[in-house]
Amino acid sequence: MISNNYFHDNEDLKDHFDSLTNWNEIVEAYEENFSDYNEYQKSGKEELAYAPGNFEDAIEYYKQTLDACGDISGKNISQVAKAMDEVGLKYKDGKVTFPKEMVDVVEKIKAAGLLPYGIHRHYGGLGLPSVVQSMLSEQVSRGDGALAITLGCMNLAETVERFGTDEMIHEYVPKMAAGELCGAMALTEPNYGSDLPNLQTKAVKGEDGVWRITGTKRFITHACGFNEIPSIILTLARTGTTTSGARGLSFFLVHSKDVFVASIEKKMGLHCSPTCEVVFENSAGILIGEEGKGLIKYSMAMMNQARLNIAAQAMGIATAGYMEAKKYASERIQFGKAIDQIPAVKKMLDRMEREISGMRSILYEASRAVDLYRWKEERGKMNGISEKEIKKDEEFKKWEKLAGLFTPLSKYYITELANTVAYDAMQIHGGSGYTEDYDVARIYRDVRITNIYEGTTQLQTVACIGGIVSGMSETGFFRAYLKDEMSQFAVSSELKDLWTKFETVVKEFAEIDKSQLREELAFEVVESAARFHISLLMERNIGRAKVNRRELRKSLTESYILDSSAILESNLTKIRGKKKVLVNA
Incomplete structure (x- = not known):
């Protein structure tokens, strides 16, 4: 595996942190007027000592955390991933034994203070917004997908924090934060x-x-x-x-x-x-x-967060596949030149870069949606505000609905495309990639589960379709969100055409009155929604990017929209064709 700081060497990820993320709204939603800092000034509670007291401190805190995580992910986790995979787990009489390399690297993460990344400061955690958590999970998963799951499980305190009694929270959550x-x-x-x-x-x-x-x-x-x-x-x-x-x-x-x-x-x-x-x-x-x-309440809430975590895991594994393939292609000489100069290989690498850019865009937008509603609920509970009162807030309702749609949408899309990226990464390695001498074989094996567990792609489709169809009605929440986002930048004619195609896909699907056919064609609608949404996000991000990165983003976006246009046209043809068969039956 490439040894480097996985925050510093990932230009697209850095772009999202430095330029593309609207930190003003994230910090405002999460830090709540820097209430943790203010409480620390009054009470001196040790667990709140690192709470930021202003916007600049918050951004620096998040960045330092990601920098430290990137260093451990790229220089420690990635370097023992192969050994951990080869040793594996041992089971005997109800006891599971873990590889020493894995135990040691978890201890290193714990010593660095990075272990409780998903736990509130009040209970001994780092206290990070969902966007930052997704960035951190992606970096760890690039180092090793299995270890990322371990850290995720050691942060599995959300359900207890949200729904447990005060006694339960104080009994168990600080122990999880401490790694106990x-x-x-x-x-x-x-x-x-x-x-x-x-x-x-x-x-x-x-x-x-x-x-x-x-x-x-x-x-x-x-x-x-x-x-x-x-x-x-x-x-x-x-x-x-x-x-x-x-x-x-x-x-x-x-x-x-x-x-x-x-x-x-x-x-x-x-x-x-x-x-x-x-x-x-x-x-x-x-x-x-x-x-x-x-x-209906607690498991579903837990699964929604787990699905976002798996999307981040798949994002990290896909990034590993792309980076390893890119490195291999630049070093592998065939016919007198590096294979990344061969048009067929270059085309694959360009497609991988484009898709990863799109995947990352929807991952962080889903995380943004979570940030803009969830903390009102969590902070409200801490402040003694009833759940009923919180849910009256119109902004809360808006982002809760959007998060409910974006979470399964991103889980489906990212995990499916991560498998495609890993497939291409192995193909670029040729026969060598099929051996265990190269990390791409493990990457290929590890990513395959991501579009299966925590709900298969087919189940994510079921979770998405209702929100897309109702959300795209004249007064629907998804339509309102998309229109609002498009009003904030100069929309290209290509994106406008794609919007028309997406509207038509949803309209044609909504006219079907046979439930079996609707179920059969639901994926085409969900795929169309994902492709349009990501196209919008990528085009929106061109203007937000640093000047020296805009041409690259523009090129990736144009290529993505072109591909999306073909996919939506194909989906529209399928829907119309199936409807025609139904009418003629």
């Missing part, structure tokens, strides 16, 4: 993968008031904890009858000492990410939030 607890999400069961409303793991409340959980969960990452660190397992279990569906499910916190890890999966990739089968047998559980809202 890992986290795990236990949703899936052997016979119920994505069919969560019908899962069978049972929770019964005893006469002593303690909930006891019995059942088996499969594909549970880090249910075994990490090394000697135990996990708190956020578990979905049935408290209602077997026929009560989603309304009969509740959410629990279960300690890993109270379950048995029956096995770990032998996987194609991510060899250092433990995917466990877990047996609950009268395991003690602590109810999170209200009974009966486990799936």
